[in-house]
Amino acid sequence: MGLTIFAGRANLPLAEAVAANLQTGLGRREIAHFPDGELHVEILESVRGDDVYVIQPTSPPVADSLLELLLVADAGRRAGAAQLTAVVPYFGYARQDRRRSGREPVSARLVADLIQRSGFARVITVDAHTPALEGFFEIPLEHLTAVPILARAAQSQLPPDGVIVGPDLGATKLADRYAQLLGLPVAIVHKTRVTGGLVSVSGVTGEVRGRAPIVVDDMITTGGTIEAAIRTVLSAGGRPEITVIATHGLFVGTALERLSALPIRQIVVSDSVVVPAERPVPVRVASLGPLLAEAIRRLHQNRSLSDLIAHG
Numbered sequence: 001m002g003l004t005i006f007a008g009r010a011n012l013p014l015a016e017a018v019a020a021n022l023q024t025g026l027g028r029r030e031i032a033h034f035p036d037g038e039l040h041v042e043i044l045e046s047v048r049g050d051d052v053y054v055i056q057p058t059s060p061p062v063a064d065s066l067l068e069l070l071l072v073a074d075a076g077r078r079a080g081a082a083q084l085t086a087v088v089p090y091f092g093y094a095r096q097d098r099r100r101s102g103r104e105p106v107s108a109r110l111v112a113d114l115i116q117r118s119g120f121a122r123v124i125t126v127d128a129h130t131p132a133l134e135g136f137f138e139i140p141l142e143h144l145t146a147v148p149i150l151a152r153a154a155q156s157q158l159p160p161d162g163v164i165v166g167p168d169l170g171a172t173k174l175a176d177r178y179a180q181l182l183g184l185p186v187a188i189v190h191k192t193r194v195t196g197g198l199v200s201v202s203g204v205t206g207e208v209r210g211r212a213p214i215v216v217d218d219m220i221t222t223g224g225t226i227e228a229a230i231r232t233v234l235s236a237g238g239r240p241e242i243t244v245i246a247t248h249g250l251f252v253g254t255a256l257e258r259l260s261a262l263p264i265r266q267i268v269v270s271d272s273v274v275v276p277a278e279r280p281v282p283v284r285v286a287s288l289g290p291l292l293a294e295a296i297r298r299l300h301q302n303r304s305l306s307d308l309i310a311h312g
């Protein structure tokens, strides 16, 4: 069965890196808008009988990115692809995994339904916001992790007396994983989200006094969570030499400026989404290209992915 890789428009550099790692090129396709804003997708080469992978993070503009992914799948299915896999390095909508009040959708479930109904037989994602995502799919979800890649990328510039800081209780397992890999102790900040852009913090569990904090999270969106965590560990006596590590550097709006006002030595993120070129703080980007390429290679050859998978 032939292997074909297509990319949506959300992260072309990453898709090119994946294709280069697989020593192939990207499949030819056209994506444009009708005058009224409707998307139009066309696959420009035969995919009949192929094992097709579509690389597209559902990053901002989230709705457009998602729809492009669905439309490429529909085009591929109708063009006779033998199997379609969605490669969604950043999975938008994963955070809306339950109703917090009475009259909300379970958006993560709806998005999972849309993805599988569009023709995909399998999904690959990286460090999804919630492991519950897997249960929303009937098709297999291959949940990879970038944590070892990011830990390796950060390691050479970490001060010796660091402490891994989880910015909220939800990040406890993630913090443990980094602590294990980097051989450092852990502290956890107690955060409550007031609104989408506003968080409040009540304290920190664990010893940070005199240590250099390494704040870890799955994603940085507005930067509010990271800022609140940093301010908390600084007032608890943490040294003003901060490292931040997160898989998905969305940096929406003024997130980077906001973070530039803090004593951050480096931010390490992956290229799951395109990181803004203007960076008022030092940002190191570690590529997921080799990881995604390896996952695609093994799936194409029906080989195990178990050492690439996120556990817990």
Ligand code: R5P
Pocket: 167, 168, 170, 171, 196, 197, 199, 217, 218, 219, 220, 221, 222, 223, 224, 225, 226
């Ligand atoms: C929340 O539970 C997530 O893990 C992140 O902490 C959050 O989504 C980051 O968003 P922001 O940067 O807007 O605080």
